Amino acid sequence: MLAPAHDLFRAVLAEQQRLGPDRAALFDLDYLSLSDPDSLDEIDVVDPSRGAVLCAAIKMPSLSHVREGEDVGHAGGPPVRLIDNIILQPTTV
Secondary structure, eight states: OOHHHHHHHHHHHHHHHHHOTTTOOOOEEEEEEEEOTTTOOBOSSOBTTTBEEEEEEEEEOOOSOOOTTOOOSSTTSSOEEEEEEEEEOOOOO
């Protein structure tokens, strides 16, 4: 189940790396997991009648190139960690 998500992360990162330092937004995948919707215990397979939660976190380092006038917040500071969860709703047949 997680293989397609890992493939997508790799594809997006490769695309960003091709853009070059003046346009790229690079990141490192911190974690990617699939969890039970009630207990949040990690699972390997989604039970369609229960759904699941897809959890991910990435770390984004400071931009290597900043354009004049571009607001980048804490440029040059520590990496920013972004966390998101996607609820995979149960399906009914």
